[in-house]
Amino acid sequence: MGLLQRFTQRSRPRQAGDALLVLPLALIVVIVMVDVVALGLPLGPSLLIVAPALTASFASTFVTGAIAAIAMVGMLVIGLDAHLLGTMDFDSQFVALLVVSVIVTVFCYLNERRARELALVRMVSEATQRAVLRPLPRRIGPLRVASMYLAAQSQSMIGGDLYAAIRTATGTRLIIGDVMGKGLTAISDAALLLGAFRESAHRQADLPELAAYLDHSVCWNLAEPSEAERAGECFITAALLDIPDALPLIHVVNCGHPPPLLLRGRHASALHATRPAPPLGLGELTAAAYHVDTFTFEPEDLLLLHTDGVIEARDPLGVFYPLTERAASWTLHSPSALIHHLRTDLLAHVGGHLTDDAAVIAVQHTLRRTPTAVGTTHDNA
Structure with missing residues (x-):
C-alpha cells in the first residue's frame, strides 16, 4: 500500500501536467494556422508569447524551454509565409518572444531548484526527527501506546x-x-535530555535519582564555555513516570510540567504533584528535592501525557483548548483512537495552525492485576 500511494502521488501531478501541455501546443498551432490562412495579414504572432508563459506555470524547465522553441519556430513560419522577416515590426516581436521565453525558463529553473531545496530540508527534518525523537512503538511491554507531535513551524x-x-x-x-x-x-537541548534519559533510565534505581541525574546533565550542558551566557536562562519542564508491569500504579516526578491526565469511567482528572520540583536545569539554583507521587492505574484507564502547547492552544477568539473537558468524552477509546480524535479536534480549535509545539502520549495497561495499596511517596534531596 505504501508503494502504491507513493506512485499515485507522483503520477497524478505528472498526468495533470501532460494534460495541460495540450493548451500551449494547441495555442501555437491555432495562431500559426490562422495567420497563414490570413493571406499575408498576420493577426497574432505576438500572441505566441502566451505559450511559454503558460507552460512555466505547470511544467518543468525542459518542457518550458521546448514550448518556447516551438513558439519561436511558429513565429518564423508566420514571418516566412507573410514575407515579414527583416522588418522592424516582426523582428521586435520575435525578440520580445525570445526575451520572455528566456525569462520564464530561468524562472522555472529557479522554482525547481527551490522545490528541490525544500524537499531536502524536509528530508533532513524527517531524519532529525527519527534520530532525536524516535517514534514510540504501539506496544511497550504490557502497555499500549500512541503518540503525536505537532511542530509549530510549518x-x-x-x-x-x-x-x-x-x-x-x-x-x-x-x-x-x-x-x-x-x-x-531548543532542538539541541531536547536531544541532550533525550540522550541522557535513554542512557540512564535503566541504570538509576528510582525516579528521584533519575531526575537528579537529568538535572545535572542539563546544568552541565549550560555551563559549557560556549554557552555560559545561557546559564540560568534555559530550562526544561518534564514529567518522569515509572509504570510497573505487575502493579496497578504510576509513580510520577513532576519537574514544573503540566500534570498528566487520568481518564477513567467517562471522567478525566489531572494527576497534580504534591510537591512539584523546579524544571530541569534550575536544580542547582534551588536545591531541588524530587518528590514521587503514586497513583492507581487500572487496565481500563487511559493516561494522557501532554505539553503546554496543547492546553495553551487558542482559537481565533483567544479561548484556550479545553483538554480536560474534551478528553473526558474519549475515555472509552484506545490510545491510538484517542490521539486521532485529539489531533483532529485540536487543529480544528486553532484553525489548523499551532503557535507552539505540542506533544502527546496516550498509555493504557493491558494486564489484569490485583489491586495494591497506593500512596507511598519519598523524596531525594
Whole structure:
C-alpha cells in the first residue's frame, strides 16, 4: 500500500501536467494556422508569447524551454509565409518572444531548484526527527501506546518538545518535556535530555535519582564555555513516570510540567504533584528535592501525557483548548483512537495552525492485576 500511494502521488501531478501541455501546443498551432490562412495579414504572432508563459506555470524547465522553441519556430513560419522577416515590426516581436521565453525558463529553473531545496530540508527534518525523537512503538511491554507531535513551524517536524520510553527490569519509564525557547537551540537541548534519559533510565534505581541525574546533565550542558551566557536562562519542564508491569500504579516526578491526565469511567482528572520540583536545569539554583507521587492505574484507564502547547492552544477568539473537558468524552477509546480524535479536534480549535509545539502520549495497561495499596511517596534531596 505504501508503494502504491507513493506512485499515485507522483503520477497524478505528472498526468495533470501532460494534460495541460495540450493548451500551449494547441495555442501555437491555432495562431500559426490562422495567420497563414490570413493571406499575408498576420493577426497574432505576438500572441505566441502566451505559450511559454503558460507552460512555466505547470511544467518543468525542459518542457518550458521546448514550448518556447516551438513558439519561436511558429513565429518564423508566420514571418516566412507573410514575407515579414527583416522588418522592424516582426523582428521586435520575435525578440520580445525570445526575451520572455528566456525569462520564464530561468524562472522555472529557479522554482525547481527551490522545490528541490525544500524537499531536502524536509528530508533532513524527517531524519532529525527519527534520530532525536524516535517514534514510540504501539506496544511497550504490557502497555499500549500512541503518540503525536505537532511542530509549530510549518517546515519543521520537530522542535523543543520531547518524549521517550525505556523498558526496565520491572516496568516502563517515560519522559515528556518541553524546552524553553524555539528553533535549533531548543532542538539541541531536547536531544541532550533525550540522550541522557535513554542512557540512564535503566541504570538509576528510582525516579528521584533519575531526575537528579537529568538535572545535572542539563546544568552541565549550560555551563559549557560556549554557552555560559545561557546559564540560568534555559530550562526544561518534564514529567518522569515509572509504570510497573505487575502493579496497578504510576509513580510520577513532576519537574514544573503540566500534570498528566487520568481518564477513567467517562471522567478525566489531572494527576497534580504534591510537591512539584523546579524544571530541569534550575536544580542547582534551588536545591531541588524530587518528590514521587503514586497513583492507581487500572487496565481500563487511559493516561494522557501532554505539553503546554496543547492546553495553551487558542482559537481565533483567544479561548484556550479545553483538554480536560474534551478528553473526558474519549475515555472509552484506545490510545491510538484517542490521539486521532485529539489531533483532529485540536487543529480544528486553532484553525489548523499551532503557535507552539505540542506533544502527546496516550498509555493504557493491558494486564489484569490485583489491586495494591497506593500512596507511598519519598523524596531525594
